[in-house]
Amino acid sequence: MARREPSLTTERFTTSQLLEIDACTRCGECLDWCPVYEEIREETFTPEDREGMNDVQKMDFAPKNKLTGMREMINKGYGLRAKLFGPKQIPEEDVLKLKDEIYHCTTCGICGTVCEASINTVEVWESFRRNAVMHKRGPFGKQTGFVDLLASHNVFKADQEDRLCWVPEDVEIKDKADVAYFTGCTAAYRMQRVGVATTKVLQALDIPFTMLGPEEWCCVSVLVRTGQLELAEEFVNHNMNAMIDKGVKTVIYACAGCHRTSIIDWPKFYEGGDLPFEILAISEYMDRLLNDGTLSESDFEWKHPLKQRVTFHDSCHTGRHVGVYDEPRRIYNMVPGMDFVEMARTRELQRCCGAGGGIKAGVSDLALKMAQKRVQDADLVNADIITSTCPFCRRNIMDGMNAMDTNLIFKDQQEILAEAMGLDLTLPDNPYLDKQM
Amino acid sequence: MDMEYYSGLSFLIMIVAEFATVILFFGGLLFQMKKWGYGSEGYGKEGQGGSIGGFLKLLLSQIFDKKHEQGVLTTLVMDILIQRRILQRSVLRWVMHITIFWGWIMLFVFSMLIFVVELLHKYGGMFGDTITHGRPIVESFPVIVTLNEVFGYVLLIGVLIAIARRLFITEVRNGTTFYDVFLTGGLFIIVITGFISEWMREGYFLEQYSAIAPPAALFHVVISLLFCVAMIPFTKYIHIIATPLSILTHGGGE
Numbered sequence: 020m021a022r023r024e025p026s027l028t029t030e031r032f033t034t035s036q037l038l039e040i041d042a043c044t045r046c047g048e049c050l051d052w053c054p055v056y057e058e059i060r061e062e063t064f065t066p067e068d069r070e071g072m073n074d075v076q077k078m079d080f081a082p083k084n085k086l087t088g089m090r091e092m093i094n095k096g097y098g099l100r101a102k103l104f105g106p107k108q109i110p111e112e113d114v115l116k117l118k119d120e121i122y123h124c125t126t127c128g129i130c131g132t133v134c135e136a137s138i139n140t141v142e143v144w145e146s147f148r149r150n151a152v153m154h155k156r157g158p159f160g161k162q163t164g165f166v167d168l169l170a171s172h173n174v175f176k177a178d179q180e181d182r183l184c185w186v187p188e189d190v191e192i193k194d195k196a197d198v199a200y201f202t203g204c205t206a207a208y209r210m211q212r213v214g215v216a217t218t219k220v221l222q223a224l225d226i227p228f229t230m231l232g233p234e235e236w237c238c239v240s241v242l243v244r245t246g247q248l249e250l251a252e253e254f255v256n257h258n259m260n261a262m263i264d265k266g267v268k269t270v271i272y273a274c275a276g277c278h279r280t281s282i283i284d285w286p287k288f289y290e291g292g293d294l295p296f297e298i299l300a301i302s303e304y305m306d307r308l309l310n311d312g313t314l315s316e317s318d319f320e321w322k323h324p325l326k327q328r329v330t331f332h333d334s335c336h337t338g339r340h341v342g343v344y345d346e347p348r349r350i351y352n353m354v355p356g357m358d359f360v361e362m363a364r365t366r367e368l369q370r371c372c373g374a375g376g377g378i379k380a381g382v383s384d385l386a387l388k389m390a391q392k393r394v395q396d397a398d399l400v401n402a403d404i405i406t407s408t409c410p411f412c413r414r415n416i417m418d419g420m421n422a423m424d425t426n427l428i429f430k431d432q433q434e435i436l437a438e439a440m441g442l443d444l445t446l447p448d449n450p451y452l453d454k455q456m
Numbered sequence: 457m458d459m460e461y462y463s464g465l466s467f468l469i470m471i472v473a474e475f476a477t478v479i480l481f482f483g484g485l486l487f488q489m490k491k492w493g494y495g496s497e498g499y500g501k502e503g504q505g506g507s508i509g510g511f512l513k514l515l516l517s518q519i520f521d522k523k524h525e526q527g528v529l530t531t532l533v534m535d536i537l538i539q540r541r542i543l544q545r546s547v548l549r550w551v552m553h554i555t556i557f558w559g560w561i562m563l564f565v566f567s568m569l570i571f572v573v574e575l576l577h578k579y580g581g582m583f584g585d586t587i588t589h590g591r592p593i594v595e596s597f598p599v600i601v602t603l604n605e606v607f608g609y610v611l612l613i614g615v616l617i618a619i620a621r622r623l624f625i626t627e628v629r630n631g632t633t634f635y636d637v638f639l640t641g642g643l644f645i646i647v648i649t650g651f652i653s654e655w656m657r658e659g660y661f662l663e664q665y666s667a668i669a670p671p672a673a674l675f676h677v678v679i680s681l682l683f684c685v686a687m688i689p690f691t692k693y694i695h696i697i698a699t700p701l702s703i704l705t706h707g708g709g710e
Binding site: 031037047078084093098 | 484487488491492493494495496497498499500501503504506510511514515518535539541542545546549626627628630631633635636690692694695698699701702703705706708
């Protein structure tokens with residue numbers, strides 16, 4: 020008789036991750052920080068089909084219990100008893116329950132940051148999600164649509180030929196350059212003001228740059244976060260080869276999601292091994308140029324002091340995942356007149372806005388509640404503007420602000436720089452003007 | 457004559473208990489490593505089919521990965537022996553864990569030390585002038601007796617904090633499972649039986665029960681071996697091995 024397969028296999032888990040699952044001491048620190056568990060515990064959000072949960076059941080959405088669930092299921096398939104008598108079958112509904120819990124996660128990584136056992140939780144969740152997709156248990160809700168959307172090579176099913184339709188006429192994009200600006204789908208089609216601001220600032224600072232245009236495909240963040248990796252290798256290698264064709268040495272990003280995916284995930288899929296160019300957040304790049312003397316503060320030629328109180332939301336992706344904290348702050352601190360104030364939770368302990376990990380698409384109500392919490396954080400320090408370096412945070416936080424009674428407004432870092440430099444951010448006429456967020 | 461060895465227990469019982477413990481511990485550990493070895497070497501790669509060698513090779517390469525921001529020794533001292541990651545998050549939890557950790561380690565070390573002394577005495581004829589016959593050998597080493605007591609109390613403090621957390625902090629209590637109770641409860645039973653079996657010896661305040669001191673000591677020793685060593689790979693005690701390894705593979709740090 021054929022041996023039964025474990026109900027939860029170890030496919031996609033690395034040896035380190037299987038070790039880490041056993042390393043959880045169940046200390047409960049993650050319960051104090053997980054933004055998803057916070058909403059569920061406070062009952063500001065209740066997951067579908069989980070109405071009436073008691074306090075113990077709510078904990079199933081906390082990282083500690085997710086790891087425990089994985090450990091128990093893996094042990095039933097690979098533990099001593101399984102070796103002697105065969106894997107103990109777990110009811111499929113139990114596996115699906117755990118799957119739903121693990122998809123209720125923004126992969127913000129705060130649980131890993133505070134974890135006493137140093138567990139790289141984000142990678143564990145993503146491996147589980149990939150395993151779930153392989154076994155046709157995942158992804159979750161509308162996340163299934165990502166693959167179809169990407170048939171167009173971008174997440175908005177827009178025409179790739181329009182990838183640069185937003186670039187102002189007075190901005191010069193070099194055919195080849197050492198520096199490439201990777202726009203990302205959101206800035207190209209839905210937040211073109213961020214793209215315009217970025218290109219205008221680069222040009223004003225005399226930084227020659229190139230862009231991939233129609234050859235810039237989605238960075239595949241949405242696929243990696245949700246475990247749908249079928250297209251990832253093709254997309255990554257396409258982008259990599261397009262960059263290499265342009266002779267690029269440094270790729271810069273004004274999108275935290277694309278930045279994180281490129282620096283952490285692309286090497287996992289790139290056939291050529293190590294990436295042949297450097298990947299930097301645009302604030303990192305500017306900070307470097309300022310430090311090495313290529314740029315000076317006077318090059319910014321400030322024209323309009325920003326007489327407002329501004330607070331900075333560290334995106335999970337560029338912040339906790341990549342570790343860029345000081346550089347964006349140093350750039351903000353140059354802006355004349357700005358009253359820069361930090362929220363209570365910043366840097367590696369920042370509060371996730373709720374947009375990531377497929378939550379915005381899969382569990383949008385939850386994303387909205389988390390965004391509102393972050394807006395409240397900014398309100399508490401009496402900020403006029405909340406700013407970030409992530410178009411996805413921007414979208415979710417703006418949704419949160421729209422659902423609240425607040426006078427706060429959101430501006431991307433590049434918008435703030437461009438406005439203070441007196442640059443014109445008018446969007447050129449293009450087919451996506453009515454779709455701007 | 458044999459009764460003077462191993463805290464008043466017979467040599468045969470001790471050897472059988474220790475042999476069984478070693479088999480269970482190493483057998484279980486190999487089994488766990490085999491389970492970890494089902495994972496892949498890296499992202500997106502095929503699993504290693506339960507290769508213990510593959511697991512160990514990868515483990516070593518990750519521990520000594522040159523990309524880590526701090527050296528292995530720093531990680532070992534700051535993040536495993538001093539446990540600064542816990543201290544950074546919660547002083548109470550750090551006191552709880554550091555006392556359990558060091559209490560457990562030091563009691564284990566002293567027990568092993570006395571075990572070695574007893575073997576050397578029995579088979580090598582050493583310590584003949586030091587050891588008082590007819591009494592548990594540990595009593596011939598007052599420093600060890602004192603240190604055993606000190607670290608016994610250190611362990612007890614940690615275990616009591618752990619129990620109090622699980623009883624009185626609502627969220628911790630709600631999240632407590634048998635997996636947690638087995639660990640905390642096991643440690644509590646070990647430390648309490650250790651004290652009681654000691655207090656039953658002559659010269660202590662429970663000496664009126666000295667007749668049952670040997671079986672009490674037997675109980676303490678056997679469950680200590682069972683809980684603190686043999687069951688490590690099969691229970692929450694596995695974190696004694698898995699957590700330091702996880703910290704080392706990630707290069708530690710705050």
